[in-house]
Structure formats: C-alpha cells, structure tokens
Amino acid sequence: MSTRLAVGDAAPDFTLPDADGKPVSLSDYRGRRVIVYFYPAASTPGCTKQACDFRDSLADLGDAGLEVIGISPDKQAKLAKFRDAEGLTFPLLSDPDREVLTAWGVYGEKQMYGKTITGVIRSTFLVDPDGKIEQALYNVRASGHVAKLRRDLKV
Template sequence: MTTRLAPGDTAPDFTLPDADGKPVSLSDHRGRRVIVYFYPAASTPGCTKQACDFRDNLAELGDAGLDVIGISPDKQAKLAKFRDAEGLTFTLLSDVDKEVLTAWGAFGEKKMYGKTVTGVIRSTFVVDPDGKIEQAFYNVRATGHVAKLRKDLAV
C-alpha cells in the first residue's frame, strides 16, 4: 500500500526539471501556498481538461496567493509540447523515475475499469507557506476538480 500524506504532514521536498530542463524545487515556493497536482500523462483528454482548468483559473488562484505545479512521469520534451499546445502558464515538472510521485503517495495501485493496476493516482495537495500539507486529495476527477478546489479554498 502506498503511504498517503495527510494535513499537517511535512510536504516531501523535491527538485525536478521543468519542461525546459530548469530545476524547480518545492522549497523555491516557501512563503507562499502551493497547489501541487499529480497527473498520469500530458496530452491525454482528462489531463488536458484538468490542466486547462488550472490555466483558466490561474489568475484567481495567484491573486489568492497560490502557485500551481503539475507533476507527471512524462519526459521534458512531452511537457514542453503539452505546455505550448495548451498555452499553459504554470510550472510542469517531469518525474520520470516516479520518486516524487511515490513519496507523495501519488503512484501505486489503483482501480481502473474494474481492474487493479499500478500507475499514477491523480492527486492534488495544497502546501502551506511553511511547507506543511494543508489539504490532500487522492483519486480526484479530472473534470470539475479545480472548481471544487476553489470552493474549498474560498478562492
């Protein structure tokens, strides 16, 4: 069973390359709240819908003091293509080794079409300015999740 994070836990720090190969660390965002979300694959229908929802709500999230980071096991080149195709203006990070996904409990067994498979568990976390998990959501739906998140965060 994958270890899951809960509110109050220290968010596991990471440094991963963005779509352009630049290293980005969670600690770079210390002092701000950060939405860290994990998704299975760039340019797939559900992941595109979710990313575009974040893109379309980015101004309001930013005004509320929230940064957004999306993490998937995709290679940097695929992330760059996804970013450019969808006009994404928030950070996308590449975790090809799935070490960060695993540390955050976002990789492991899940049910898919009635079968148990191993893969990325679509998950979203809100990290407070001190690096603690404020909210943790596992097995989120790609559609409507950002609206629910905005409601929960009163944004």
Template sequence: MSSRLAPGDPAPDFTLHDADDKPVSLSDYRGRRVIVYFYPAAGTPGCTKQACDFRDSLADLNDAGLAVLGVSPDKPAKLAKFRDAEGLTFPLLSDPDREVLTAWGAFGEKKMYGKTVTGVIRSTFVVGPEGAIEEAQYNVRATGHVAKLRKDLKV
C-alpha cells in the same frame, strides 16, 4: 505501495526538471502557498481538461496567493509540447523515475475500468507557506476538480 499524506504532514521536498529542462524545487515556493497536482500523462483527454482548468483559474488562484505546479512522469520534451499546445502558464515538472510521485502517495495501485492497475493516482495537495500539507486529495476526478478545489479554498 506508498503511504498517503495528510494535513499537517511535512510536504516531501523535491527538485524536478520543468518543460524547459530547468530544475524547480518545492523549497523555491517556501513562504507561499502552492497547489501541487499529480497527473498521469500529458496530452491525454482528462489530463488536458484538468491542466486547462488550472490554466483558466490561475489568475484567481495567484490573486489568492496560490502558485500551481503540475507533476507527471513525462519527460521535459513531452511537457514542453503539452504546455505549448495548451498555452499552459504554470510549471509542469517531470518525474520519470516516479520517486516524487511515490513519496507523495500519488503512485501505486488504483482501479481503472474495474481492474486493479499500478500507476499515477490523480492527486492534488495544497502546501502551506511553512511547507506543511494543508489539503491532501487522492483519486480526484479530472473534470470539475479545479472548480471544487476553488470552492474548498474559497477562491
């Protein structure tokens, strides 16, 4: 079981490949605030709803100085198909080995339909310009999460 991050913790750096198989590093965003969200699988109903909510809120988030990065265990080709099908305009990153998911506490045991399973824990983080965690939210709901996050961040 991976340990959970809390506000004030340094955000674990990473370099992952995006939907175009190009490397993207968290350190590329140093000096900016960035939302890093982890989701189980591209193209599933909940993950599609969440990604589309981020897409639809992206202009307001960007205007407030926030970038958005989505991370899942999906391979870049699946991410590209998801991005193109849903018109997503922010980077989707591939973590097939689940190393980044684990480092951020977003992979481990969770309850699903009353059973304990091991998998991706839908989680959202806000990383400050200096690389520290400002917000750490685990077990978020796909529906309504972006609206709540916007309210919490006053965006």
C-alpha cells in the same frame, strides 16, 4: 503502495526539471501557498481538461496567493509539447523515475476500467507557506476538480 500524506505532514521536498530542463524545487515556494497536483499523462483527455482548468483559474488562484505546479512521469519533451499546445503558464515537472510520485503517495494501485493497475493516482495537495500539507486530496476527478477546489478555498 506508497504511504499517503495527511494534513499537517511535512511536504516531501523535491527538485525536478520543468519542461525546459530548468530545476524547480518545492523549497523555491517557501513562504507561499502552492497547489501541487499529480496527473498520469500529458496530452490525454482527462489530464488536458484538468490542466486547462488550472490554466483558466490561474489569475484567480494567484490573486488568492496560490501558486500551481503540475507533476507527471512524462519526459520533458512531452511536457514542453503539452505546455505549448495548451498555453499552460505554470510549471510542469518531469518525474520519470517516479521518486517524487512515490514520496507523495500518488503512485500505486488504482482502479481503471474495472481493472487494478499500477500507476499515477490523480491527486492534489495544498502546501502551506511553512511547507506543511494543508490539504491532501487523493483520487480526484479530472473534470470539475479545479472548480471544487476553488469553492473549498473560497477563490
């Protein structure tokens, strides 16, 4: 199990390819607040619901000065298909080696259908303009999570 991040921790920097293979780094967002969310698999029901909720809230989040990045272990081609099918306009990043997932504490044991498995722990982080963790939310639900996040952030 990887170590979990806490409020005030430095957000582990990363550079990962997006759905088109273009490298995206967390440091590209320095000076801005960014929501970094981790999800298990593109094009699955829960992950689609969550991504579409972010998509549908993107204008309001942007007006509040928030950017959104989604990260999963999916390969770039699967991310491109997911992005195109759902009309997603924020970066989806590929971490097939799970190095970033591990650094952020979102890859490890979790419960699924009553069994303990190893996989991506659905989690969301708010990173402040200085690159520090402002919120660390582990084990979030796919449905209703974005609405709760918006309420908490008053967006």
